[in-house]
Amino acid sequence: MLQFTFLGTSSGAPSLTRNVSGLAVRHSKSKDWILIDAGEGTQHQIQRAKLSLQHLQAICITHVHGDHCYGLMGLLASAGMNGRKEQLTIIAPKNIQLWFEATQQLTDLHLPYPLEFIDVNTLQQAIQINESIQLSAIALHHRVESYAFAIEVIQQQKKLNVDALNALSIPKGKLWGDLQQGKDVEYDGKLLMSNQYVEIQQHRVKAIIGGDNDQPELLSSACQDADVLIHESTYTQATLDKVGTAPMHSSAKMVAEFAEQVQLPNLVLTHFSARYHDHEGLNMLKNEAQQFYSGQLFLAEDLASYEFNADHVLVKI
Template identity: 45%
Template sequence: MQFTFLGTSAGVPTRQRNVSGFALSIDDHRDWYLVDCGEGTQHRLLQSRHSLARLRAIFISHVHGDHCYGLPGVIASANMSGRTQPLTICAPDGIEQFVTAVRQYTDLHTLRYPLHFVRSDLENAVYEDELVRVSAHALSHRVPSFAYRFEEKPPHTLNQDSLRELGVPRGPQWGELQHGNPVTLTDGRQVTPEQVCEPAWRARVIVVGGDNDQPDLLLSALKNTDLLVHESTFTEDILQQVGPQYMHSTAAMLAKTAERAGVPHLALTHFSQRYREKSSPGKRHIDELRAEAAEYYRGNILVARDLDRYEINRKGELSKLDSE
């Protein structure tokens, strides 16, 4: 699985960091998925390898502008670029109304492609295609907010030991089973694909959180997860200064959850604009967030930067790729 940070700033853009956006693809598949779509996401995409034509689905964590004000532009530009494939938007209540109202008042009545909305705040909300299964997990914020758990669907291969044990003769029935169809043997016994197929590799899992002040809400979603991408807006001392009313996480809060869940890789993102790459008067250094997380978490910490690109390989190892 490959992913690119399109925006890593909380609330407002800075000169270096845009507001939230995260692109995910399965290895070198050109189709891809977008999580959150702050203003300027389509501009970041122009700097990346991802095209609006190959975007399969958009997942919006919550209705705050820094996570969704880029949606109308993405929808309009996909239309102008000639897209005809349907586009799915998974989002909590409010996003469909937002998009519908914007289209109504800004003369964007007709699209060349169908838009499908899926409510992520309803029970059992899920997106699924042949590559991934995505589930939504409720968080704690000033408005309903969700994390999305992307579980890969690796191709299935036949287990030859099982086929031999069950006495399925090599031939067309192997192909039927691999394509997901049960077969009947000459002695009348039925063999199902589940009995003889197994994933070609362990399914990788990435959980991408929205704004949230209770990371522990994700503990069950984090089972068998390779990577948690989550807001880490403040360090603890700054949270003390600004108070809890904005309902964000600190690096420490997030790190404790990641340690508890045993997730091997943790990406900090969605930083208050007071954290900068370089020290300057009145600003804090971004490394303070990493240092605070490292006090509570023994896994691999990644501090997100716009257009940085990473891969989790089929063994679950994380590596940095060339930036976009």
């Protein structure tokens, strides 16, 4: 139902193996998608992930630090050069709009499509991005105004009562198809009502995607009914203790303890300091998180995709 493709998983600056923050989110059955953050180089990662800027529905910027937004202007310009005409929604702190307007004026930037800016600070209730995705925002704690985004998909599926149809010896084919589409049909002199043979099943997935944040507990309410939390894990706890509180980031231990406390079934860590980009460093983060979290744990990788499958299990694809 819901698919996540990581376009960048490094904090601060890119490395040879990881770009800075960017995450593509889409409904598995649709080409439409949402971009969460757009660090420098994001448009190259979009091309590598084979995503189309024509199908981009919205861009959500968690905060104004450069590793989360410096790729935005080039991305917007490229979308125009590639012939985009449809309106694009940008949900972000107000300063992102002011930055765009200054860039537009100072660099002679002309877009052939309209932008709708929504100040994330004014987003008091959930909004519908498209027919399948709903989005809301949660304030976090960082050196600048920072937010998490809650993304929810609700999908309805019609399931035929096969046993009942077989019991009546109703042949497969058009009659079954018509019933599933909500049509009443006549068979052997009897009127078969669709609502008696079709069950409406509702499937729901909710993801919480955090910006930079040193207080995971701010997401407690949002995570009560969430299926997955995607959160920064910039340091191990030992490193965080050394650098102090000034960077206002989370450690693997902090996020893992929180995820365990609220009983999250899935946790994806990202936004890793460059000191952890090798195999040994990633194992340090993973081992620390596993000491405090018993659910399903992933460490995000650039250009890797993760999806909730038909059994509602998050898997790497």
